[in-house]
Amino acid sequence: MVNDNQKIKKTNLSTQGYRGTRDFYPEDQRLKNYVYTKIHTVLKSFGYEEYNGPIVEHLELYAAKSSEEIVREQLYSFKDKGDRVLAIRPEMTPTLARMVAAKQRELPRPIRWYSIPTCMRFERPQRGRLREFDQLNVDIFGGNPLDEDIEIILTAIEVLKSVGATLEQFEVKVNHRGIINSFLSLNIKAPKELIPQILRLLDKKEKMSSEAFQTECKKIELNEKQINQLEKFIHSSIEDIIIILGENGNDAIELKKRIDILNELTQSNCVKFSPEIMRGFDYYTGMVFEVFDKHPENNRSLFGGGRYDNLVGAFGTEELPGIGYGMGDVAILNFMESNNLTPKLKKETDVCVIRFSENDRLEALKITSNLRSLGIKVEAPVVVSKFGKQIQSAEKSGAKAVVFRGNEELQNNLFAVKWLATAEQETFPNKADGYLNFFEKLKNS
Structure with a gap:
């Protein structure tokens, strides 16, 4: 018991927020609103509708639909008072799939939806990555794959252009999961159980030296011939891939068609084939892509996405092929900063x-x-x-x-x-x- 003569030490609360989160002072919120207004305008011009969902979901939804890395290492999970195991939203796609599956037969096709939810992942904060972030999600279901794939990349290009970017400041790297799967199975003859490991390795290839890549390949028991073929594949053009795959090259032919149409529409070569683009999520089944900042001070992947033909069917409904991408607000703000596109915004008083x-x-x-x-x-x-x-x-x-x-x-x-x-x-x-x-x-x- 504290008596009247004892002094109780006052503890001041810290002014620091939780690591990896941000405070948005009015000038920061002003910029955020500016970017989001541009995004809303672009996507509505393509006919997309905004949706939203809960910030918490049952853990099993993410265990089934998110990558193993997210579930094992980055998920914020907890038990509620009813002893239910829940998780804070690390990404929006599983929620999107659940919502579409719940009303699949009622929704008019094609389904063009977008959202800018706040998400959380437990990872080491660094440039371009925080623990709490907003992420633009753009998805389309129920249309012709060729037309959907073209449109989804066009929306990504137009979003960047809306904040002042030119086509020379970024590039869209595309690949197709069917191409690499065919190559690994038929050309390299990799055992089926090794393919997921090789895909994860290829996903990290850009950050590795050739020596480190070869070392990792040997760890998963690829021989010299297989490693050489894999490295040759990674440096091949789409035309080379079509020849390499021969009668199994239909996915490569289809991907080239998308690249040619997009570059014709944009009157540029901003869309390029990149065999090393894998995307980490297991649910991608077709075309995958990533958008890269070309500025030397921020030469990195900004965001990406791909086709997921089997996402909705896991809820017991019919398959509904779709394609989409997620773009974090941190990435686009860094892109604007590195390319001197950040406007000086004043308070909106007349x-x-x-x-x-x-x-x-x-x-x-x-x-x-x-x-x-x-x-x-x-x-x-x-x-x-x-x-x-x-x-x-x-x-x-x-x-x-x-x-x-x-x-x-x-x-x-x-x-x-x-x-x-x-x-x-x-x-x-x-x-x-x-x-x-x-x-x-x-x-x-």
């Missing part, structure tokens, strides 16, 4: 109302109300200070003008406007016509 004393509170609030009724973004005064200081505050807020009623304006039933860009001042009648005239001039300023 007008600031100024007061001169404690006696003009009601008049200032009336002006504020009249201006807001026209859809003008107005900051009302909550502190009375010197005129010059209020002008400085209005300039910092990004306002185009300040509005006030001094003694002369009150006597003549007017309101005054000072335009901050030019320092010009004018008056308008303090009635409906006057406010409408000011509104029109503000819109054109």
